[in-house]
Amino acid sequence: MNFIIKSNFITSESKNSLKTYENHYLVCENGVISGVFRALPEQYKNLDIIDYKDKIIISGMTDLHIHAPQYAFRGLGMDLELIDWLNTYTFPEESKYNDLEYAEKAYNSFVKALKNSSSTRACIFATVHNDATAMLMDMLDKSGLITLVGKVNMNRNCPESLCEKDTYIDNTKSWLESVSGLKNCKPILTPRFTPSCTDYLMQILGEIRNNLPVQTHLSENLSEIEWVKSLCPEAENYADTYYRANLMGNNSIFAHCVYCTPKEIELLKQTKSYIAHCPQSNMNLASGIAPVRYYLDNDLNIGLGTDIAGGANISMFRAITDAIGMSKLYMRLIDESAKPLSFAEGFYLATVGSGSFFGKVGKLEKGYAFDALVLDDSELDNINKLKLTDRLERISYYLEDRAIYAKYVNGIKI
Amino acid sequence: MNFIIKSNFITSESKNSLKTYENHYLVCENGVISGVFRALPEQYKNLDIIDYKDKIIISGMTDLHIHAPQYAFRGLGMDLELIDWLNTYTFPEESKYNDLEYAEKAYNSFVKALKNSSSTRACIFATVHNDATAMLMDMLDKSGLITLVGKVNMNRNCPESLCEKDTYIDNTKSWLESVSGLKNCKPILTPRFTPSCTDYLMQILGEIRNNLPVQTHLSENLSEIEWVKSLCPEAENYADTYYRANLMGNNSIFAHCVYCTPKEIELLKQTKSYIAHCPQSNMNLASGIAPVRYYLDNDLNIGLGTDIAGGANISMFRAITDAIGMSKLYMRLIDESAKPLSFAEGFYLATVGSGSFFGKVGKLEKGYAFDALVLDDSELDNINKLKLTDRLERISYYLEDRAIYAKYVNGIKI
Numbered sequence: 001m002n003f004i005i006k007s008n009f010i011t012s013e014s015k016n017s018l019k020t021y022e023n024h025y026l027v028c029e030n031g032v033i034s035g036v037f038r039a040l041p042e043q044y045k046n047l048d049i050i051d052y053k054d055k056i057i058i059s060g061m062t063d064l065h066i067h068a069p070q071y072a073f074r075g076l077g078m079d080l081e082l083i084d085w086l087n088t089y090t091f092p093e094e095s096k097y098n099d100l101e102y103a104e105k106a107y108n109s110f111v112k113a114l115k116n117s118s119s120t121r122a123c124i125f126a127t128v129h130n131d132a133t134a135m136l137m138d139m140l141d142k143s144g145l146i147t148l149v150g151k152v153n154m155n156r157n158c159p160e161s162l163c164e165k166d167t168y169i170d171n172t173k174s175w176l177e178s179v180s181g182l183k184n185c186k187p188i189l190t191p192r193f194t195p196s197c198t199d200y201l202m203q204i205l206g207e208i209r210n211n212l213p214v215q216t217h218l219s220e221n222l223s224e225i226e227w228v229k230s231l232c233p234e235a236e237n238y239a240d241t242y243y244r245a246n247l248m249g250n251n252s253i254f255a256h257c258v259y260c261t262p263k264e265i266e267l268l269k270q271t272k273s274y275i276a277h278c279p280q281s282n283m284n285l286a287s288g289i290a291p292v293r294y295y296l297d298n299d300l301n302i303g304l305g306t307d308i309a310g311g312a313n314i315s316m317f318r319a320i321t322d323a324i325g326m327s328k329l330y331m332r333l334i335d336e337s338a339k340p341l342s343f344a345e346g347f348y349l350a351t352v353g354s355g356s357f358f359g360k361v362g363k364l365e366k367g368y369a370f371d372a373l374v375l376d377d378s379e380l381d382n383i384n385k386l387k388l389t390d391r392l393e394r395i396s397y398y399l400e401d402r403a404i405y406a407k408y409v410n411g412i413k414i
Numbered sequence: 415m416n417f418i419i420k421s422n423f424i425t426s427e428s429k430n431s432l433k434t435y436e437n438h439y440l441v442c443e444n445g446v447i448s449g450v451f452r453a454l455p456e457q458y459k460n461l462d463i464i465d466y467k468d469k470i471i472i473s474g475m476t477d478l479h480i481h482a483p484q485y486a487f488r489g490l491g492m493d494l495e496l497i498d499w500l501n502t503y504t505f506p507e508e509s510k511y512n513d514l515e516y517a518e519k520a521y522n523s524f525v526k527a528l529k530n531s532s533s534t535r536a537c538i539f540a541t542v543h544n545d546a547t548a549m550l551m552d553m554l555d556k557s558g559l560i561t562l563v564g565k566v567n568m569n570r571n572c573p574e575s576l577c578e579k580d581t582y583i584d585n586t587k588s589w590l591e592s593v594s595g596l597k598n599c600k601p602i603l604t605p606r607f608t609p610s611c612t613d614y615l616m617q618i619l620g621e622i623r624n625n626l627p628v629q630t631h632l633s634e635n636l637s638e639i640e641w642v643k644s645l646c647p648e649a650e651n652y653a654d655t656y657y658r659a660n661l662m663g664n665n666s667i668f669a670h671c672v673y674c675t676p677k678e679i680e681l682l683k684q685t686k687s688y689i690a691h692c693p694q695s696n697m698n699l700a701s702g703i704a705p706v707r708y709y710l711d712n713d714l715n716i717g718l719g720t721d722i723a724g725g726a727n728i729s730m731f732r733a734i735t736d737a738i739g740m741s742k743l744y745m746r747l748i749d750e751s752a753k754p755l756s757f758a759e760g761f762y763l764a765t766v767g768s769g770s771f772f773g774k775v776g777k778l779e780k781g782y783a784f785d786a787l788v789l790d791d792s793e794l795d796n797i798n799k800l801k802l803t804d805r806l807e808r809i810s811y812y813l814e815d816r817a818i819y820a821k822y823v824n825g826i827k828i
Contacts, residue, residue: 072797075811076804078738079756106797286742286754312735312811321726324492328700333747340700342493383486383520390490397489397726 001411002029004044007052007374008388009036011059011364012348015296020388021364025049026057028370031411035366052374055405056391058347059362060120060371061316062354065215065255065276065305067125068136068149069094069103071110075312082221082285082310083195090309094127094152095161103132111139118316118401120371120409121146121358123215123253123276123305125190128152128162130175141185144414146358146371150190150215151175153205158196169204176212184409186213193217194228194241206246213251213357215276216242219264220256221287239264248273253357255305256281257295258288268300274357275302277349279322281310289330292323293338296345303354304346317400320346343393369410376405415825416443418458421466421788423450424806425473425778426762429710434802435778439463440471442784445825449780466788469819470805472761473776474534474785475730476768479629479669479690479719481539482550482563483508483517485524489726496635496699497609499724508541508566509575517546525553532730532815534785534823535560535772537629537667537690537719539604542566542576544589555599558828560772560785564604564629565589567619572610583618590626598823600627607631608642608655620660627665627771629690630656633678634670635701653678662687667771669719670695671709672702682714688771689716691763693736695724703744706737707752710759717768718760731814734760757807783824790819 005026013019027034027044034044070090077089097103114122124140126133126149133151140147153172155164164171172189179187189205189212191197205214219225219238228238235241239260242248250272257275260268268275277290295302304319305311311319320343327341341349355362361369377395379402386394395403407414419440427433441448441458448458484504491503511517528536538554540547540563547565554561567586569578578585586603593601603619603626605611619628633639633652642652649655653674656662664686671689674682682689691704709716718733719725725733734757741755755763769776775783791809793816800808809817821828 075808076800078807078811079754102797109795109797112795280739283739283743286746288746289743325694325697329697329703329743329747332700332702333743340493381523381526383516383523386490393492394489397492 001031002047004028004040004047004049005052005057006049007055007057009057009364010388010392012344012352012362015348016342016344018344018347018389022388026364028411031370033364033366033368033370036364056375056377056388057364057372058375058392059351059355059364060373060407060409061118061350062303062358062361063119063122063306063316064253064274064303064354064357065278066122066308068107068110069097069127070309071113072106074309074314078284078312081223082287083223083227085285091159091162095159097127097129097132098161100131100135103129103135107132107136107139111136111143113314115143115145115414116401116404117314118373118404119145120373120407121355121361123147123188123357124149125215126151128154128164130171130178133175134178137179137182137185141182144184144409144412146409147185148188148213148215149185150188152190152192153201154192154196155201156196156198168201172205173208188213188215190214191216191247193224194238195224195231199232199241199245202242202245202247209246211251214247215253216247216255218242218254218257219259220282221285222259225259237261237264239267243267243271250301255307256287256290258282258290265300269298272301275300276305277302277323278305278307278311279319279326280313281307283322283326284312285310289326289334291330291335291338292327292341293330301356302349303357304349315400316350317396320350321397323349343396370408371410372408373404374406375403377403415445416461418454418461418463419466419471420463421469421471422802423471423778424802426758426766426776429762430756430758432758432761432803436802440778442825445784447778447780447782447784450778470789470791470802471778471786472789472806473765473769473778474787474821474823475532475764476717476772476775477533477536477720477730478667478688478717478768478771479692480536480722482521482524483511483541484723485527486520488723488728492698492726495637496701497637497641499699505573505576509573511541511543511546512575514545514549517543517549521546521550521553525550525557527728529557529559529828530815530818531728532787532818533559534787534821535769535775537561537602537771538563539629540565542568542578544585544592547589548592551593551596551599555596558598558823558826560823561599562602562627562629563599564602566604566606567615568606568610569615570610570612582615586619587622602627602629604628605630605661607638608652609638609645613646613655613659616656616659616661623660625665628661629667630661630669632656632668632671633673635699636673639673651675651678653681657681657685664715665771669721670701670704672696672704679714683712686715689714690719691716691737692719692721692725693733693740694727695721697736697740698726699724703740703748705744705749705752706741706755707744715770716763717771718764729814730764731810734764735811737763757810784822785824786822787818788820789817791817
């Protein structure tokens with residue numbers, strides 16, 4: 001369980017700076033980092049050393065927002081905006097997960113992909129189906145990845161096959177019970193989003209919450225926002241539909257937050273809620289561009305999500321470069337004063353920004369969980385000698401997950 | 415030289431529709447397609463059949479805008495806008511191509527990458543250096559790809575090491591002479607862009623042009639456009655700085671065209687000049703978003719470019735999905751009436767749109783050059799049975815160039 005890794009390390013140091021350790025020793029004890037050292041301290045001399053030589057080791061990344069059942073149609077049906085996209089592609093696909101045979105095939109494929117991806121942790125939407133969700137959680141638990149999975153709740157504005165009507169309380173309770181024995185995969189309450197959840201459903205979830213984490217969507221698309229206004233005329237704003245049900249807080253994730261008003265942003269900040277920024281999805285579904293510079297500079301909790309299948313790619317490297325690219329268009333087209341994200345900031349969002357939802361996760365630093373990716377960029381015939389951070393930037397833009405040579409979660413190689 | 419390929423074929427049928435041929439026969443004679451048939455006509459019964467079974471064959475794609483010497487720093491230095499980016503990263507790198515040993519190493523790497531990419535044809539910027547450019551052209555000629563390569567001209571606002579001063583006429587003539595014997599790789603006149611080319615330089619190029627193709631940049635970035643105004647106060651607009659030197663026409667390519675005025679658009683259309691739309695570069699350098707929907711609907715000649723290293727990726731599949739994504743943000747953020755590109759339209763741009771610059775190139779149809787990519791998507795465990803066009807869309811978003819199994823140019827497997 002305790003070991004030493006020798007190699008090159010890159011970690012987020014602060015929100016906008018990277019720290020590199022060339023040819024150093026990282027000591028891992030019981031899944032936690034004891035330190036990164038230039039010369040190995042005497043006390044560790046007896047531990048085994050794994051030498052990854054000229055590879056690069058970075059912290060594992062956390063995908064704050066991904067839909068497992070949508071993996072089966074990733075990269076398809078990119079021609080609609082959110083609400084039509086949900087009705088045309090998403091809901092019919094999610095309905096299939098009532099069939100456990102289908103669910104097994106599809107979830108196997110998803111879990112394999114996630115295991116091979118740059119994510120070491122993830123917050124995952126399943127479907128409304130208890131059995132398929134429990135099956136997914138079982139698979140994920142065995143994968144070694146650390147995950148939070150939500151059986152989705154929805155009881156309005158959705159097809160019959162996905163509508164929980166009066167069953168959502170019992171369903172949710174029995175699902176929570178059925179998955180209570182897992183180690184790496186834990187439940188997260190998942191009201192899909194206000195348009196498909198009645199006030200009463202949300203209120204009940206808030207009541208049975210008992211400190212369970214929560215994930216949902218907020219302010220992704222203009223028609224969605226208008227719809228919420230008409231569905232909940234008495235709510236102060238979209239965020240308030242969650243807040244008044246006791247669903248905000250520092251263990252709640254709100255995906256997107258593209259058009260949040262100043263009041264909603266204040267609510268997110270006050271409650272220390274997490275924002276899952278999903279740049280590729282926001283482009284693919286023509287949602288818009290979230291004000292990430294503002295969120296970052298004003299110390300809101302924010303990380304990145306791939307949002308499969310709104311996003312077509314499962315790679316968190318791609319999420320980083322998409323976030324940077326979108327922030328440039330935000331500056332050019334929306335607010336010239338909003339400085340684009342630097343590479344260090346994009347990397348921060350994917351590692352510490354997202355990872356902190358799970359505690360001390362996302363840095364290669366004493367006391368942090370040893371979640372790591374060992375990256376091999378030898379297939380790039382780099383003509384010029386590159387700094388470690390340049391090699392990482394090039395991997396992020398060019399090789400993405402193909403650079404992954406090995407992966408550790410909580411100190412265990414998976 | 416004459417053969418038959420049996421497989422599934424997808425081709426652009428019109429600007430906004432794809433045509434599929436399931437399990438058909440494509441006959442290639444002397445590099446040109448004789449037809450695609452459900453049942454093989456009697457007259458071809460003696461030709462060899464290559465059976466690619468359940469793979470997918472599409473037309474090869476043409477990269478209308480790429481900088482060979484910038485491949486060595488792709489995916490790096492993504493933190494600046496155009497002019498600062500040129501001065502900080504690009505010009506110092508391009509200066510190295512005075513050293514033939516460096517050029518050989520770097521261009522070898524580039525040619526290998528291009529050969530393995532989804533491009534079967536490309537229009538390429540080299541540097542100002544005659545010898546290195548001739549070397550690059552020699553390598554490309556041997557690669558089997560069909561390419562146009564430009565020795566760059568620049569004589570102002572650039573570092574000493576890249577500035578041609580009074581030598582550009584002789585340099586250009588002797589370069590043209592030195593590369594006249596090549597078969598697959600031909601020269602294209604390449605004044606870098608107005609800021610680095612005096613009126614007189616452009617005028618001379620126009621005079622020695624003699625129907626040679628031309629490539630340059632137009633209206634990429636706001637500061638660049640302002641700069642051109644101050645450099646050429648007597649020009650009607652940026653496009654006019656090329657037009658009045660006789661550098662526009664249906665064998666001229668103008669990269670970017672992000673902010674063209676109605677008058678410039680009219681000039682592009684009238685002269686049948688080509689626009690190379692480079693979506694990823696326009697994002698990475700925070701340039702903006704080109705009005706592709708307008709260009710396409712108004713029948714301007716337009717294709718796609720990767721613009722390495724403004725773009726970090728050499729894949730034309732990525733250029734397609736980036737173009738689609740950017741068109742969605744254009745609709746959302748700039749002009750709500752501009753319908754986003756469909757997948758068929760993105761595919762059209764990369765195949766027929768770009769390819770037509772080379773003649774009958776970009777379709778799998780009788781009389782077209784047989785440029786093709788054989789795509790293998792078997793690594794995708796597609797849970798649901800997919801239509802051929804869905805498989806192609808998923809390859810474009812997910813596998814990109816990794817799906818390439820074989821590549822044909824002018825009927826020759828390379």
